[in-house]
Amino acid sequence: MRLLLVEDHDMLARAVARELADVYGHDVSWVPSPAAMRQLLVRESFDVVVVDLLYDQLVRDFEPRRKSGSIDLTTDEFLVTGLTALHWLRQVSPRPGVVVWSSGEANRRLHLLFAYEDLKVRVFCSKSSGSGRVDTLQEAITAAAVGRNWVDHVLNCYLPARLARPLAGTLLQKEAHRRIWRAISAGAHSKSEIVSLTHYAESVVRKCIPRMYDELVELDEGMTKRGVSISELAAFGAANWQFFLDDAVRLRYP
Numbered sequence: 001m002r003l004l005l006v007e008d009h010d011m012l013a014r015a016v017a018r019e020l021a022d023v024y025g026h027d028v029s030w031v032p033s034p035a036a037m038r039q040l041l042v043r044e045s046f047d048v049v050v051v052d053l054l055y056d057q058l059v060r061d062f063e064p065r066r067k068s069g070s071i072d073l074t075t076d077e078f079l080v081t082g083l084t085a086l087h088w089l090r091q092v093s094p095r096p097g098v099v100v101w102s103s104g105e106a107n108r109r110l111h112l113l114f115a116y117e118d119l120k121v122r123v124f125c126s127k128s129s130g131s132g133r134v135d136t137l138q139e140a141i142t143a144a145a146v147g148r149n150w151v152d153h154v155l156n157c158y159l160p161a162r163l164a165r166p167l168a169g170t171l172l173q174k175e176a177h178r179r180i181w182r183a184i185s186a187g188a189h190s191k192s193e194i195v196s197l198t199h200y201a202e203s204v205v206r207k208c209i210p211r212m213y214d215e216l217v218e219l220d221e222g223m224t225k226r227g228v229s230i231s232e233l234a235a236f237g238a239a240n241w242q243f244f245l246d247d248a249v250r251l252r253y254p
Contacts, residue, residue: 001047005030008055019134034085048097053082083248086119097144103127110243112158117166126154170215184237185244
């Protein structure tokens with residue numbers, strides 16, 4: 001098969017590409033970013049694209065903007081991640097098979113949920129699963145090539161439970177809540193700072209926060225319902241800012 005690996009760690013990418021070619025006979029190309037993937041897909045087609053979720057250099061480049069509080073929540077381009085790559089891949093014709101390839105840290109959870117629920121990805125492979133070789137990734141690639149669902153056991157716990165409401169029905173359901181999450185993720189930790197970034201009246205922000213807390217408790221079974229504190233929303237936003245400030249999420253949920 002013709003494979004495209006979208007991965008920013010060059011030593012890992014080169015080693016995996018070499019093994020996929022030498023052991024399994026694939027024709028493997030590698031690019032370090034979603035933007036490079038998009039440029040290559042204009043010229044070439046692939047049977048399967050393997051996509052990492054977060055790209056260290058893109059995160060580092062975006063971080064000064066976030067910390068400076070200079071992000072315009074309405075018009076600016078946000079952080080480009082693997083979700084952006086997956087969003088673009090949905091527009092490719094003929095559409096290749098897709099594997100999400102992730103290390104599975106906690107700050108990838110919302111990305112994984114979004115990829116499953118909103119972008120309809122059905123093949124997920126952990127970088128840490130299997131024997132340390134690419135045998136597990138090869139299984140995932142084979143499944144993606146034929147349109148078969150496949151999730152390795154390391155990432156299965158991050159995907160939605162059968163009766164769980166999706167992100168589109170909780171954290172992303174209301175525009176006002178989305179904008180407040182983005183303000184919090186951009187560094188606003190008080191009502192006055194949220195008002196400044198969102199341009200909402202303080203009464204609107206005050207009304208939204210308890211409902212956002214309820215949605216967070218529903219999403220995160222480890223949280224218990226108690227007195228609403230903006231500091232808990234701020235902690236969650238800080239831990240998951242790469243998701244709330246993700247450009248693909250912004251495009252699909254303005």
